[in-house]
Amino acid sequence: MFFSVIYPLLLIVSLVHQNYLRILVVMHRRPTLLMKAKVRPTTHYVRVCRSIRLFDLYSLDMMSSYLSALYAMYLFEKTRPLPYKPAEMMLLKQCRQENFTWRHALVNMFIYPQSDQQAEKVLLLHGWDGRSIMLRHLAQRLQATGYSVHAPDLPAHGASPGRGVSFYDLSSAVIDIERQYGPFSVVIGHSSGGLVGCMAAMQGLHFKRMILISSPCCFGEVVDNYVLSHKLPRHIASAMKKLYQLRYGVHPDKIGPEWIAQIKQPVLIVHDKGDISIDLEDAMVLTHVLEKSKLIVTAGQGHNGALRDASVFKRISAFLEPTAQEDATRMANPVLRLRPTIDVRFKR
Incomplete structure (x- = not known):
């Protein structure tokens, strides 16, 4: 318009x-x-x-409230894919870069390999509008301790082409990444990447342990916060949720603590008390509902600082030590079943 x-x-x-x-x-x-x-x-x-x-x-x-909700969803799902500059590629020179096809589009995968083909595999999931390079410090430390690390630029992010994507589709992409490169022993998600990892777990993703860094606890609240922070009409949030339910068969408010509680593997939750992007209360909720969870509260790290902090990594490394003796499991009865029957999208 x-x-x-x-x-x-x-x-x-x-x-x-x-x-x-x-x-x-x-x-x-x-x-x-x-x-x-x-x-x-x-x-x-x-x-x-x-x-x-x-x-x-x-x-x-x-x-029309329907049209406004469609447009709000279009803006909510819109991403900013950023190709890598030569200087950034130099920082990733120890990686092996591969592309694989997901829904007729290419997804960039950066692999920090190990000579031992039997090495435990770790999947790193960046946040919204993020890129795998943001997780390179954590990936390099994990590689140095013997893990084979896979860090994708998720669809419509970083060097992976696309103009927009939903959280539902990102979780489905994680399932396809597991089929292509898995199985993974550990899944680590930062910010919305943590919620996407949980959504993939609800769909039957295999893993031994999970780490959530500065992650939200409910997709419905993510939608609510977007509408609130962008000063949109309040009723648009409920309209957007109804459209998501129509498109995927699952209401966003369902993707929250009650379903996340079905994850039975050990989960480490890392959150900063001064995080202004995701409130510490989300981490407290996750800690309360997850049966085998441990919370690490940092100070002065903000939303991204824990990804580079050596002291935080020591605690992450200690949490992962028993992984080699454990077996990968999946949710016995996956609670998130996506049924994309109607493609409801805003066309420009």
Whole structure:
């Protein structure tokens, strides 16, 4: 709607801005390095773009709550795939990079291998709008202790192509990753990657132990928080949930503590008390409902700090020590059964 009309104008403004910077560089009034900064509407005029989209959504809501919920779902599932720069690839030089096909799209997999083919395998799941490179410190430490680590760029994230994806589809992708590269002894999820790992476990993912770092405890609350933080009409959250139930056969509020409690394998929960992205209360809920759980509360690490902290890794390593003597299991009766019967999506 309005965004489609105004975006071309913003693009023209961006081109004018880019050429203005080019002129300043030619006149030696700005450093040459400035030319590496690409001026794009979605990066340099973020507030304007968000305001237009919000105006779009409220306008749709006046006409149809169904259309506004569809548009809100489209924005909620929209991701920012980021290809790797040469400098970033240098940081990942010890990895083996592979691609595999998932639903007619390629998914990038970074493997930190071991010479021993019988080495225990670990699956690392990054968070929303994240990339596997964010987990490289943890992956390198796990590799150094003898684990073969698999860190994918999940569909529509990082170098894996795509413009958007749902949490449901990400959990299905994890199941397919297990078929391709598993079985995995340990599943480690950061932020929403932890919830996606739990959703995969509810579908029958095999593993021995799980680690949840700064993870939410309920998908329904993730939807509620998105609507609240983006100042959308409150009733859109319930409409979005109904559309998810229509699309996948499972209501988002069902994907929460009651179902997560069915995970019987040992689970380590790591959360920072100052995390402003995911509240510590989510970790407390997970600790309460999971039968074999242990909670580590950090301070001053924020949402991502635990991924790089050596002291946290020592405790993770201690938690994983008994893994070699355990057997991989799965949920006896998977509670999450996705039945995509109707594809309800917003088309642009």
